[in-house]
Amino acid sequence: MKNHGKLNATLLTPAYWEKYHLSDGVDFANQFQAIDAQDLGENDRKQALDELLKKMAAKGYNNPANSMYVLYSAILVQRN
DSSP, X not given: OOOOOHHHHHHTSHXXXXXXXXXXXXXXXXXXHHHHHSOOOHHHHHHHHHHHHHHHHHXXXXXXXXXXXXXXXXXXXXXX
């Protein structure tokens, strides 16, 4: 995981989303963790994170008014 601070690291854990009973957050955080745990090259990692971000955007989580936007943003930071 790229080091972008404690807040992003916290947001990227399934436990954070379990606390708020947001099952989609748990699911997407788990998917992020699975991607992050793989030893992927930079391009493959970006492609995998792009696919995850597309799944989230399809559910409207790329909208700042959505509570899941913070997870979307944290993953986007990790992608870049």
